[in-house]
Amino acid sequence: MDLNTIVRECLEGRQGAWETLMNTYAKKVFNLAYQFSGSRQEAEDRTQEIFLKLYNSLAKFDFQKNFTAWLLTLAKNHLIDEYRKTKWEKTQRDDFDERVLAQGSLSGPEESLVQKETRALIWDGLNQLSPEMRMAVILRDLQGRSYEEMAEILGLPLGTVKSRVNRARIALAEVLKEKRGELS
């Protein structure tokens, strides 16, 4: 079913429309919140708040616009605002689940161990980035958004988005280098 139709049905209070919207977006928004905050509990709270906001502002949605980008903009704004209010950087990120870390296409046990360690270091390193840089790298490299979509979500020119992603990646690479230095 077309997304705009689902949104219209939600506005009319049609049975099952909200559930369909949740099935389409809950995982995406939850993952964005989890990757951004690093804490499962925090992510669950933020996801609920984001969808509550969505429910309250659904009537304001402009059907000429892209719904996914609109929802992700709402999610991004909420996550960054809450981050500024509560300063999550002072809190520790959850230990990344080893079963999750071990997933992916790995060629051997040695590579698996190195990748596991790298992912754990990168996961912790995300907290050392500013909220804007963290959001940029998450949208591009973890969520796989195109630069054009990101420009719409972040409300920035394409060139600024590209340069922000580049700076965020370099900062993360520096964090990895530093952490590797500490470990060896």
Added chain:
Amino acid sequence: MTCERFEELLSAYLEGELSAAEGREMEAHAATCSSCAELLSFLRETQGALRGFPEVEPSQALMAKLYAIPEKKRFFKPVFDFLLRPDLQPVFATFSVLFIALSFVFFLPQGRGIQKAINRQIHLGYSQVEKLYAKAGSVTDELGSFKNTVVDSFKALSPSKGQEDKK
């Protein structure tokens, strides 16, 4: 190529967005600059690790809470709906104006002046009433004495009647 330019073009290079000539320039720079070559290697590793993060499933409990959002809103809506009735708007407007006026009187420093002025007016009004009451009292007294005078005058005007009575 400078190291700054190399850093600026890193993501575009890794994503294959550079022209062949720019790509060759990047490779030539990395071959001569060990710190940029190291950065490129760490960046490749970082990107690889980021791409490998799988998506996490939201819990059933969270999904149940998300599904229940419209129900929750529907439950709370009728309770406060009566407050949003249009015919209550003038009442809210009147109360708002009253509260704003009262806040001027009670919370602003200038409000104390207003309070004093009100007190003065009340006292003036009270003293006016007291004066009126006092005047009214004196008028009653005067009326009483006037009545006595009139009675005495009548008595004095009819002496013959008094003598007849004696007889």
